[in-house]
Amino acid sequence: MRREMIRWAGLTVGLAFVAGALLAPAADAVVVICKRKNKIQLRETACKSKETQIAATELGVTGPQGPPGTVGPAGPGAAWALVDKDGTVLAQSGGLSVTAGTAASYLVGFGASVSGKTLVATSAFTSSDEGLRGEPVVVLCGTGPQAIPGVCTSFFSAGVDDDHHLIVITGNPGDTANEQHAFYISVF
Numbered sequence: 001m002r003r004e005m006i007r008w009a010g011l012t013v014g015l016a017f018v019a020g021a022l023l024a025p026a027a028d029a030v031v032v033i034c035k036r037k038n039k040i041q042l043r044e045t046a047c048k049s050k051e052t053q054i055a056a057t058e059l060g061v062t063g064p065q066g067p068p069g070t071v072g073p074a075g076p077g078a079a080w081a082l083v084d085k086d087g088t089v090l091a092q093s094g095g096l097s098v099t100a101g102t103a104a105s106y107l108v109g110f111g112a113s114v115s116g117k118t119l120v121a122t123s124a125f126t127s128s129d130e131g132l133r134g135e136p137v138v139v140l141c142g143t144g145p146q147a148i149p150g151v152c153t154s155f156f157s158a159g160v161d162d163d164h165h166l167i168v169i170t171g172n173p174g175d176t177a178n179e180q181h182a183f184y185i186s187v188f
Contacts, residue, residue: 030044033054033055079094080092081093083182083185084182085129087099087100104170106169107166109164115147116145119187120138120186121185128182133170141164141167142164151167168185
């Protein structure tokens with residue numbers, strides 16, 4: 001046991017010495033780390049015949065950080081809109097369309113599939129809609145796992161029952177009846 005502790009202590013001191021030796025030489029100096037059995041040796045140019053050269057990273061030593069890489073393309077980001085109670089889009093990320101329907105329903109078009117994405121509708125206060133209201137409900141059109149088939153065509157005309165559209169339905173303060181209110185819609 002004692003012999004094992006002495007070996008570990010020696011290895012720890014040896015690693016500290018190697019790390020210090022690698023960081024201490026002049027910038028233009030060449031240092032090669034060589035290993036033979038349990039011993040590590042620093043050489044100026046090359047290892048001897050029975051030694052194996054090892055990388056400094058195997059000892060946990062890393063060099064300085066390199067230059068930053070090139071900037072990649074922008075991700076898809078989130079699509080969002082602030083919609084007033086009459087269906088007017090007050091602000092948006094771009095590319096969305098909104099049509100107000102009957103029974104406080106709003107058809108939101110995204111121009112691309114939103115299936116498999118997180119769909120969030122939240123209440124919003126606007127200058128024309130400051131009263132209390134219930135929580136908005138969002139339903140994906142189409143036939144995907146998030147969708148309720150046929151719900152979009154029950155509120156709006158045929159041709160919108162695909163995963164490029166969703167419906168937001170807003171309600172009164174007690175959520176007992178549909179009532180027009182402003183909302184935010186976000187897809188990410």
